[in-house]
Amino acid sequence: xxxxxxxxxxxxxxxxxxxxxxxxxxxxxxxxxxxxxxxxxxxxxxxxxxxxxxxxxxxxxxxxxxxxxxxxxxxxxxxxxxxxxxxxxxxxxxxxxxxxxxxxxxxxxxxxxxxxxxxxxxxxxxxxxxxxxxxxxxxxxxxxxxxxxxxxxxxxxxxxxxxxxxxxxxxxxxxxxxxxxxxxxxxxxxxxxxxxxxxxxxxxxxxxxxxxxxxxxxxxxxxxxxxxxxxxxxxxxxxxxxxxxxxxxxxxxxxxxxxxxxxxxxxxxxxxxxxxxxxxxxxxxxxxxxxxxxxxxxxxxxxxxxxxxxxxxxxxxxxxxxxxxxxxxxxxxxxxxxxxxxxxxxxxxxxxxxxxxxxxxxxxxxxxxxxxxxxxxxxxxxxxxxxxxxxxxxxxxxxxxxxxxxxxxxxxxxxxxxxxxxx
Amino acid sequence: xxxxxxxxxxxxxxxxxxxxxxxxxxxxxxxxxxxxxxxxxxxxxxxxxxxxxxxxxxxxxxxxxxxxxxxxxxxxxxxxxxxxxxxxxxxxxxxxxxxxxxxxxxxxxxxxxxxxxxxxxxxxxxxxxxxxxxxxxxxxxxxxxxxxxxxxxxxxxxxxxxxxxxxxxxxxxxxxxxxxxxxxxxxxxxxxxxxxxxxxxxxxxxxxxxxxxxxxxxxxxxxxxxxxxxxxxxxxxxxxxxxxxxxxxxxxxxxxxxxxxxxxxxxxxxxxxxxxxxxxxxxxxxxxxxxx
Numbered sequence: 088x089x090x091x092x093x094x095x096x097x098x099x100x101x102x103x104x105x106x107x108x109x110x111x112x113x114x115x116x117x118x119x120x121x122x123x124x125x126x127x128x129x130x131x132x133x134x135x136x137x138x139x140x141x142x143x144x145x146x147x148x149x150x151x152x153x154x155x156x157x158x159x160x161x162x163x164x165x166x167x168x169x170x171x172x173x174x175x176x177x178x179x180x181x182x183x184x185x186x187x188x189x190x191x192x193x194x195x196x197x198x199x200x201x202x203x204x205x206x207x208x209x210x211x212x213x214x215x216x217x218x219x220x221x222x223x224x225x226x227x228x229x230x231x232x233x234x235x236x237x238x239x240x241x242x243x244x245x246x247x248x249x250x251x252x253x254x255x256x257x258x259x260x261x262x263x264x265x266x267x268x269x270x271x272x273x274x275x276x277x278x279x280x281x282x283x284x285x286x287x288x289x290x291x292x293x294x295x296x297x298x299x300x301x302x303x304x305x306x307x308x309x310x311x312x313x314x315x316x317x318x319x320x321x322x323x324x325x326x327x328x329x330x331x332x333x334x335x336x337x338x339x340x341x342x343x344x345x346x347x348x349x350x351x352x353x354x355x356x357x358x359x360x361x362x363x364x365x366x367x368x369x370x371x372x373x374x375x376x377x378x379x380x381x382x383x384x385x386x387x388x389x390x391x392x393x394x395x396x397x398x399x400x401x402x403x404x405x406x407x408x409x410x411x412x413x414x415x416x417x418x419x420x421x422x423x424x425x426x427x428x429x430x431x432x433x434x435x436x437x438x439x440x441x442x443x444x445x446x447x448x449x450x451x452x453x454x455x456x457x458x459x460x461x462x463x464x465x466x467x468x469x470x471x472x473x474x475x476x477x478x479x480x481x482x483x484x485x486x487x488x489x490x491x492x493x494x495x496x497x498x499x500x501x502x503x504x505x506x507x508x509x510x
Numbered sequence: 511x512x513x514x515x516x517x518x519x520x521x522x523x524x525x526x527x528x529x530x531x532x533x534x535x536x537x538x539x540x541x542x543x544x545x546x547x548x549x550x551x552x553x554x555x556x557x558x559x560x561x562x563x564x565x566x567x568x569x570x571x572x573x574x575x576x577x578x579x580x581x582x583x584x585x586x587x588x589x590x591x592x593x594x595x596x597x598x599x600x601x602x603x604x605x606x607x608x609x610x611x612x613x614x615x616x617x618x619x620x621x622x623x624x625x626x627x628x629x630x631x632x633x634x635x636x637x638x639x640x641x642x643x644x645x646x647x648x649x650x651x652x653x654x655x656x657x658x659x660x661x662x663x664x665x666x667x668x669x670x671x672x673x674x675x676x677x678x679x680x681x682x683x684x685x686x687x688x689x690x691x692x693x694x695x696x697x698x699x700x701x702x703x704x705x706x707x708x709x710x711x712x713x714x715x716x717x718x719x720x721x722x723x724x725x726x727x728x729x730x731x732x733x734x735x736x737x738x739x740x741x742x743x744x745x746x747x748x749x750x751x752x753x754x755x756x757x758x759x760x761x762x763x764x765x766x767x768x769x770x771x772x773x774x775x776x777x778x779x780x781x782x783x784x785x786x787x788x789x790x791x792x793x794x795x796x797x798x799x800x801x802x
Contacts, residue, residue, distance in 0.1 A: 368636075375775045382778045387785040419779045 090114055091260035094164030094201075096193050097171030097185075098125055098154070100136045101206060101231055105170055107141060108240035110148035112267050117164050118154045121192065129154040137406045137431055140237045158196035165260035167197050170206040170229070175340050175409075179347035181210065190217060202261040205249075208284060208341060210348050214249055214277040223258055225249060226277050228284040233339055234404030245271040249280030288345040289363070292337060294330040296366045299373045302333035302507035312507025313489070333506040335377070335412035335461075335487055336370035338401040343370075343410060374412050377459050377485045378419050380504050384483045385457045386423070393424045393480070395455035397448055398462020399432040406431045412487075413461035417442060426451040430464055449478050456481035463488035472499040511635055511776045515616075515663060515726030522577040522616065522723050524548040528559070528568075528605055529582030533677045534620065534669070537716035538579065545720060553582070559601035568608035577616035577723050580605055580656065586645045587679055595644040602652040609659045616726055618665045618719065619656040621649040623732065623770070625668060634773040635668075635730045653730075663728045667719065670734040670772060673792065674712030675799040682741070684709055684793055687748040688800065691756035697749060701763030703742030708734045708772050711792035721781055734772035735786045747790055751797040 090113065095106035098120035106118040120126050125135065132145055145152065153160065161167055169190050174182045186207050193203055202223045205214050214226040226249030232239055246265050248257065253274040256262070265272050275283070302312040312333055320327045337343055346367050353360035385392050401411035408414050417425060418438045425442040427434045428451040434444020445451035448467060452458055452475050460467055467490045475484070475491075476499040484496055487506045496503040504510040525542055527535045530551030542549045552571065557564055559582050572578065582601055584594050609617065626633050627640030641647040653666050673684040680686050687697045715733055722731070739747075745758045777784070787795070 372773065372775075375778075378778060378782075379775060382782055386778075386782045390783075419782065422782065 091165035091263055092117060092163050093264055094119060094161045094167035094193075094197075096120070096161070096167060096169045096189050097207070098122075098129055098135075099172040100138075100233075100236065101172055101229055102168070102170035103129070103134070103136065104138060104141065104231065104236040104240055105168060105206065105229075107144050107148065107152065108237060109264070110151040111144050111241060113151070114264065114267070115151050115163075116148075116153070117160050118152060119156065119158065119161055120154075121156055121158075121189070123156045126154045126156040137404070138234065138236045139404055144237065158192055161193065161196040161201075162198055164197065164201055166202045166204060166258075166264055167193055168204045168206045168227070169193050173207045173209065173344075175344045175347075179340070179343040180351075181208070181344055181348070183209070183213070194219070194222065200258075202258040204261065208344065209281060211278050211281040211285070211352065213281065215251070218251060224251065225257075225261065226280050228280055228287070230284075230287065231341075233407055234402060241268075243268055243270050245273055247280050247283050248272060248274045249277040250274050251277065285345045285348060288342050289349065291330050292342055292346065292366050295332075295334060295337065296369050298331045298333045299336070299369060303373070305507045306509050309509050332488075334373070335506075336372070336374035336410075337366070338374075338410040338412060339405075339407060340409040343367075374415050375419075376487055376506065377412070377416050377461065380485055380510075381416075381420075381457060381459065381483075384502070384504075385481065389456050389481070391424070392456035393426065393454060394420060395445075395451040395453075395458045395479070396425055396427040396437075397429070397451060397458065397460045397467055398464055399427060399429040399434070399436060400462050400464075403462060403464045408432060408436060411462075413459075414438060416459065416461060426453070426455060429462065430466060449474055452478035454478070454480050457483040457485065459485040460488070460490050463490045467491070472496040472501060476500050512665065512722070512727045512729035512731045512780050514780070515728065516724070519721070519724035520726075521545070521547050523575040524550060524573065524577070525723060526550045526552060526572060526576045526578045528552055528557070528578065528580045529620075532581055533674065533679070534672060534712060534715055535579075535581045536676060537674065537712040538581075538719050541713070541716040541720045542723070545724075547720075547723075550576075559604050560597055562604065564601075564604045565607045565611075568605065569611040572608060572612040572614065574613045575615045576612075577618065578609065578614045579618040579620065579719065579723070580652075581620045583620075583648075583652075585679065587681075590643060590645055592644065595648050598648045599651060599655075602655050606655050606659050609662060614659075614662055616665070616723065617656055617659060617662040618667060618722065619653060621653050621666050621668045622646065623668050623670050623734075625650045625653070626770075628768045628770075631769040632771045632773055633732070635732055635776055663726060665722055665727050666730040667722070668730065668732045669715055670708040670710055670732070670770070672712050672715055673709050673796065675796045677712070683707070684744060684748060684796065687745055688751070688793070688796060691748055691752055692800070694756075695754070696757040696759055697745045698759045698761060699741055699745060700761060700765075701767070702760050703745055703758075704740055704767045706738040706740045706769040706771065708736070708738045708770060709744065709789055709792075710735050711787040711795070713792075714786050718777070718781070718784070721784070727780065731777060731780065732772055732774065733777070734774055735789070736772055736774035736777075737786075737789065738769065738771045739789060744789070747793050751794060 092115045093109045094117040095102045096119045106116045110116040205226045228247035305312040350360045428445040472495045482502045484501045489505045531553035624646035625639040677685045
């Protein structure tokens with residue numbers, strides 16, 4: 088069988104990474120977006136997102152990638168993924184308007200025999216509500232991880248496919264595309280697949296929330312969470328890949344969206360969401376870890392201190408600041424002088440009128456009374472604590488993710504604080 | 511969570527204190543006066559809020575640009591029964607009726623941590639109110655009455671256990687421990703004193719209230735230090751103030767151990783530079799002041 092042509096509609100993070108990864112797998116990929124400016128930028132290899140490998144793969148697979156804002160170009164496609172990022176508001180509620188609009192465009196442009204696949208994160212019931220006679224519609228779970236999106240698209244663990252009737256075989260071109268990735272394919276009804284996506288995220292949140300809850304207890308009891316984690320990962324019921332790294336709550340937007348969705352459905356249907364609400368509360372509680380310590384160690388002791396902040400993105404290898412703990416910290420420090428550095432995000436996004444963007448990590452540290460390392464960018468780990476100590480005016484270092492070596496920091500005379508262990 | 515109406519502190523035109531003869535009100539009055547803020551203290555016998563005539567008296571005294579701080583209440587030592595509850599509600603009703611007539615620039619209601627139940631050990635402003643007695647129910651009802659005053663920007667303050675030299679109450683805690691240590695040479699714990707509580711010095715309460723008044727803060731704020739200690743630890747702190755160490759006596763436990771911790775992150779966000787009087791320091795200060 089001739090290799091099917093694959094379409095991708097919506098050239099934001101998910102659609103772009105998916106299209107480029109399909110091309111890398113040897114498929115012709117038609118990458119459609121109604122925004123002509125966005126398409127022109129992509130054609131000029133200006134990418135709107137930062138992901139490892141993405142720039143190189145766009146250049147490498149240029150011959151198989153077609154960026155277009157002409158809907159008719161989708162006629163060439165046997166399978167069309169509808170994959171716009173679904174935005175969320177400050178409360179984590181999805182705005183489905185963009186995907187509704189795009190799906191209508193795709194239905195209008197695609198051949199009748201083309202399989203249309205919703206790839207965006209949608210609530211249970213969405214896909215069945217979009218079914219129409221004579222058309223082929225599926226939902227497929229995306230498991231994009233910011234900073235690992237390309238890797239995950241090229242080497243998926245499994246495909247979860249929502250179907251109108253899971254007993255019916257998948258369309259041949261769609262199956263051929265999925266089988267090219269050499270992983271299990273799990274067809275199920277639409278609603279199960281939509282809820283499977285949420286279920287995956289809830290399990291991750293449960294692990295992270297457990298880690299955060301117990302890491303905080305470690306900070307009070309003298310235990311060290313980093314000593315406990317290996318023991319947990321050797322437990323087969325927990326596993327080596329479990330999300331057990333403590334952090335500053337849930338960020339990025341996608342997990343928060345599912346937390347809100349579960350609460351909304353539970354409220355509508357009368358099921359219990361108390362545990363989910365506890366996760367949300369715990370997430371907000373831990374987000375303020377650095378501010379609590381800053382208050383205790385610096386803000387309540389020094390008049391008009393200068394604070395250095397490394398990192399603005401909500402995690403490493405991404406430009407996203409959605410629900411970023413760093414942004415939350417900076418919004419609480421508006422009356423203080425702050426110097427900030429992030430390798431990707433400009434200092435101008437900081438919600439702080441007294442914040443100045445520095446050109447380097449050490450420039451941010453110059454003369455500061457305290458340092459907070461708020462994003463675990465790998466390059467921060469290469470900083471020598473002696474250089475940091477030489478630039479700081481004060482001693483306090485708040486490094487929640489343990490990017491720096493605690494022992495080296497202490498040896499350099501710094502007062503080092505990290506998650507999961509008593510300072 | 512509270513919001514500040516003023517980005518920079520500014521003096522209120524005048525602060526009217528209702529319940530001015532009380533322990534906390536006295537500290538607030540002193541604090542405000544030291545900052546050059548005009549204060550009108552109103553307490554009994556000038557203003558008896560249980561009397562219906564208080565509405566006319568108070569509305570005659572108030573100006574529309576006043577910041578009004580309501581501290582007037584019959585405390586639990588005056589009674590925990592239904593009659594006390596009704597008197598307290600009547601007092602608030604009269605205060606609100608006067609405020610409705612005159613308006614005010616800022617209304618600060620001093621509530622209590624008694625609005626929270628004993629279930630959750632860790633509380634913040636989002637913890638659902640679940641009063642366990644009529645005193646807590648009274649404060650919760652009065653919070654609602656304050657919020658219902660038309661057009662008034664309202665701040666609810668919920669202080670934890672307050673201590674200070676001038677405290678006339680003899681509640682279980684620093685004040686009673688210090689007095690019994692002085693008088694009897696002993697401190698008596700309930701059980702082993704295992705319960706943990708957050709104790710705040712009255713000067714911190716006054717300083718924070720003053721900050722809220724200067725910033726026109728609205729919302730709900732717990733007034734606590736964020737540090738809880740057991741009563742046994744507290745007794746040790748008090749005992750260290752005496753050259754002849756008082757005896758610390760444990761008694762058979764009559765009720766289950768409960769704990770209370772405050773998550774004060776909202777206070778930190780509201781006033782990031784605020785430095786509390788450490789409990790050890792506060793107790794030492796009380797001791798020095800009581801000895802003259």
